[in-house]
Amino acid sequence: MARRSSLSIRIVEGRNLPAKDITGSSDPYCIVKIDNEAIVRTATVWKTLSPFWGEEYEVRLQPSFHCVSFYVMDEDALSRDDVIGKVCITRDVLAEHPKGFSGWLSLSEVDPDEEVQGEIHLRVEVLESEAGRRLCCKVLEARDLARKDRNGASDPFVRVRYNGKTQESAVVKKSCYPRWNESFEFEVPEAAGEQLCVEVWDWDLVSRNDFLGKVVFNVPGLQAVRQEEGWFRLQPDKSKPREAEGNLGSLQLQVRLRDETVLPSSCYQPLVQLLCQEVKSGPQDGKVHLITLLDETTTAECRQEVAINLVKLFLGQGLVKEFLDLLFELELAKPCEPNTLFRSNSLASKSMESFLKVAGMQYLHAVLGPTINRVFEEKKYVELDPSKVEIKDVGCSGLHRVQTESEVIEQSCQHLQSYLGELLAAIAKSAPACPAIVRAAFRQLFRRVRERFPEHQHENVKFIAVTSFLCLRFFSPAIMTPKLFYLREKHADSRTSRTLLLLAKAIQIVGNMEAAAGRAKEAWLAPLQPALQRGVTRMKDFITELVGIEEKEELDLQNALTLQTLVVKEGPLFVHKTRGKGPLLSSSSKKLHFSLTSEALSFAKTPNSKKSSSIALSNIRAAEKVEEKSFGSSHVMQIVYVDEEGQQETVYLQCKCVNELNQWLSALRKACANNPEMLCSYHPGVFRGDKWSCCHQKDKTGVERPAGARHGGAAHLPPPLRPAGAHEGEVPGAAGGPGNPQWTLEPP
The missing domain is CATH 2.60.40.150 (C2 domain)
Known part of the structure; x- marks a missing residue:
């Protein structure tokens, strides 16, 4: 039995922030710290005093933490970033709000004498x-x-x-x-x-x-x-007078603390077996289904979390297709109207939405990525609403003239049609690239809706059922906020954001299978009607192809996919050279493209080049953070592994930001969770010269103190690693300092 805590964090927006730049504005971003250790950095929102972030994070941590702090910073290109203010929420305050704390909090002044730790x-x-x-x-x-x-x-x-x-x-x-x-x-x-x-x-x-x-x-x-x-x-010095709160603006946050007791896996087996049996047996006449009870007894606030956990459970059991099919049957058995099908926040809708985010994220990137990147790079002015059109001068020097409203709309329509055409073309040819398990789920959905509404007047309902998830709940949200779906590293500026919003609206209209759907409320979309009508036809053809793969072809493709190794995470990392014999340590390149699969951590010079070598996951002994002072760089992690000769080696890899570091550590720890020989302790520094930089110990392989360091007692070095098979974040007695990575981050 183990205890674990997690924080659900949503950084919504800020307002009335003070201007830090000479332009009368600021470039704000947020840093989240747990007991003074930075774990999250949001994107920068440029040139605004009322930024919107809308970023969500799930953080696993030790139950002994004291507080979580939110720092609002102003990014500067030529000097050190300015601190605007901070909000601090203690663990006791979070414990008083079991359903989560939500609201606006005033920023307070950041006094350097209060920023203490250790x-x-x-x-x-x-x-x-x-x-x-x-x-x-x-x-x-x-x-x-x-x-x-x-x-x-x-x-x-x-x-x-x-x-x-x-x-x-x-x-x-x-x-x-x-x-x-x-x-x-x-x-x-x-x-x-x-x-x-x-x-x-x-x-x-x-x-x-x-x-x-x-x-x-x-x-x-x-x-x-x-x-x-x-x-x-160590305690701060609070003797100085503080600036009155409210003068530095405020921050809207949603934070929820969950303290959980994790029992041995054997305790959960009866429930898992019962759920699997229910899914395999399907709906039965006269019997109240357990899944139905879950749907009816969960509230709208927690249904998303229930859906995510169920999807992960049945993915692990190999029954996710059967689980979703059961939800479709139960949902269609209820009295429902064709035009509102799967539009509510039922367990079926939430489960399918969560399933797409888990199984279809790489597919989403392949389809939307090129068009989204083009919109960001071109920064075209696109506006179809006459009430929002900005008139500007055009022409060269000496020949200026004012561009008319109709010219702006016509030019915007051309730009938007170009983006929409490129995106629809990418979707139309993407059916073979869609993951087999996603195609199977959509095929079952298509068949169930066709059986439920066989009438000719409901011919489009089966198509709309697919697009209600694929377009309205998957493609469109990713187009509007690409950073939240990892399509871009930063949020869009106001001009690009407006273009993305119009493009997402166009995809929604196409997904509704009604090109004229937007005429009633937004008549200014009329210039797009021909392109939207062509888009509806292309979308129908795409869905027909998507769900039309026969069972044998699907099985053959599924077998082919199982032979390929699933890529868990990939991206470029900077290699810090140390003396060693491993293939990675002797590489001539300092920046390599890494790919973490279910079998190994491999690397190559470029994403498309042949893999140089790899480290088998079974040979990895630890994946942890490294002190900043070790290399004079932040966001460095160490991977301790055993080479072919059985010698222990350590490679040091630098990520581009704290979020990327936490994602790599989380992925590595999950992939190696079942390794029986994971180390129980480690050094957070590097062995340089004749001693460790963290504890000055001169024995390179020795351990100075037993694992079990924590705030308020025991020793610091070496901090403990997760025991094999432990849940992420369950480090009994881990220290909370920068050299001891007890925080793990789950992407949204």
């Missing part, structure tokens, strides 16, 4: 002697200190204050895990009412020293216990 190991005692009482404070070491310098580390020293006297330790250069082992003594007067304050500072040569945190002891209380020793969490 812990310090102290031994404090009161000694009695003939000369009187003496207060002895031994400063041993610290861990997970904040990084204040540009090199990704700090130069920490300790300042101990008592009874008006101050003593300081030596400075440890370039370390967030310093060791001092220094003692400080003070005379204790008869009326001992003072406090002992242990402060940690970052030493700077040219600027003022940076505050890293403090610990305060009550001396009279120490006299009673005589001695106190342990790891103490």
Whole structure:
């Protein structure tokens, strides 16, 4: 049995942000930190004081975390990004809202003296002697200190204050895990009412020293216990007056904390067997189906989560096609109108939508990617609504003239028809590329609807049933917000966003199989009617081909696909060279294209070139983060593996952002979850010269301390890895500092 916690985070939008640029605007983005460790960075929304992000994340974490903070930053190209403000939500506040916290929160000023993290190991005692009482404070070491310098580390020293006297330790250069082992003594007067304050500072040569945190002891209380020793969490300095909240704008958030107890897999087997039996048996007359009970007893808020879990369960059991078919039958058995079929948020609709996102994301990228990239690159002005048309000058110098409204609309119509034609052509020829399991689900849906509505007047219903999922719930949302579907790294600007919205609206109209559907409410779409009518015809032909593959061909294709290895994740990564004998370590290229499959982690110089070599998943022993100071770079992960000779090697790979890093780590950990020889501990640094950068240990293969470090006790090095077969995020006793990657991120 294990405990695990997860955070569902939705960063909606901001408003009334202060202007940080000379243009009177800002370029805001958000960073999410859990106990001062950054885990998420949103896209930048350019030139606005009321940005919309709409980004969702699922974060697995340790139950012992303290707070989650949202920092709103202003991106600058030539200087360091400005901090606009932050919102901090403690774990206690989230626990008070079991259904989730949702609303607007005012941004507060970010004081550097409050941005502290880490812990310090102290031994404090009161000694009695003939000369009187003496207060002895031994400063041993610290861990997970904040990084204040540009090199990704700090130069920490300790300042101990008592009874008006101050003593300081030596400075440890370039370390967030310093060791001092220094003692400080003070005379204790008869009326001992003072406090002992242990402060940690970052030493700077040219600027003022940076505050890293403090610990305060009550001396009279120490006299009673005589001695106190342990790891103490560094606290911020809150003595400064704060700027009034509300002057920095506000942030709309939706955050939900879930604490769960995970039982051994054997405890869930009866439920899994029951669900599988129900799906295999199908609907039976006079019997209330378990799936029907799930649909009727779940609320609209949690139905999406239930659908995702059921889809993943039946995908793992190889019964997802039967599960979806059962949902189609149960949904069609209800009284329903042809024009509203599968338009509600029922369990069937949510399950099919979740299934497409799980099984069809690569297909979506192949179909939409080229057109979406073209829209972003061309940045054409497209507007068909006369009330929103912007009139501008055209022509060369000396021959300016004002472009008329009709000219703008005509030009916009040409651009939009070009994008729509390219997109419909890509869809029309994509039937063979659609995953076999997705085709099978759509074929079952097509057949069930045709049996339910055989009348000639309902000829289009079976086509609309397919497009209600494929176009309205899959293609159109991805066109409107391509970043949320990983089609682009950043959100679109206002001009591109409007073009994407009109293109998504056109796909919706085509999906409704009614070219004139938009005339009533949006008569300005009339110039697109011929293109939309041709699109309806092409869409029907595409669906006919999509669902027309016979069972034998489908089986042959499915068998062919099973022989191919499923690509879990791929993309370019930067290789940090170290001394080693592995094929990747001896590669001449520093930037390689990596591909993670269900069997191996392979790499090549380019996406289309032949694979240079690979590391079998069974040989991987660990996949974890690396301290920034190790290479002077952020977003670096390490993969510990065993080569062909049985020697342990480590490769260090750098990702382009924190989100990409978390996705790679999550994918690697899931792929290697069943490896029986996964390491139980690791070094978060790199072995350089004759010692580890994290703990200064000189034994390259040795382990200095047992696994089990956490905030508030035990040791830091080496932090634990997930045991084989553990759920993601279940690291008993993991530390929460930057060198210890206990956070894992699930993409939306």
